[in-house]
Amino acid sequence: MVAKKRPVRKQPALATHAKVQLSPGRLTVSYDHPNQILPTLLDLSSHFAAEHVASAQGIAIDVLGTARAQVIVSGCASSTCWSCTLGDIGVSLDLFQTCVFNHVSDAGFTIGLNQIPASSATQLVDVVTAIQSAPSRSQQ
Numbered sequence: 268m269v270a271k272k273r274p275v276r277k278q279p280a281l282a283t284h285a286k287v288q289l290s291p292g293r294l295t296v297s298y299d300h301p302n303q304i305l306p307t308l309l310d311l312s313s314h315f316a317a318e319h320v321a322s323a324q325g326i327a328i329d330v331l332g333t334a335r336a337q338v339i340v341s342g343c344a345s346s347t348c349w350s351c352t353l354g355d356i357g358v359s360l361d362l363f364q365t366c367v368f369n370h371v372s373d374a375g376f377t378i379g380l381n382q383i384p385a386s387s388a389t390q391l392v393d394v395v396t397a398i399q400s401a402p403s404r405s406q407q
Contacts, residue, residue: 329403331376336399339370340391349395354387367398376401
């Protein structure tokens, strides 16, 4: 018996329409939908951390950080839809959790498998938030 394939439910694409207002001493950016701000906030926090935390004097990086966490999570989920849930994306929850765990470990950081959220309702941004503070093995 041949199993019927279920159609994949596509997420509606959100158009990125940002309204920018510039006034003396203030820059305001508005988005059409709240989900559009998340990638911008993640990028801004990554750039801020890269420019203001790690300096030319070579401060040791003692946590995984947002940028590495984003790369790991998006690679394991094959998606950068930060507001999508693991259920929306359709990944195997156990395989996803193990993938994140292995990549965090391979990068030289430590985290417990149970510290990586992996339910069908878990958003990708929640996983990034959970793992970005994983400490370096050298800090243990």
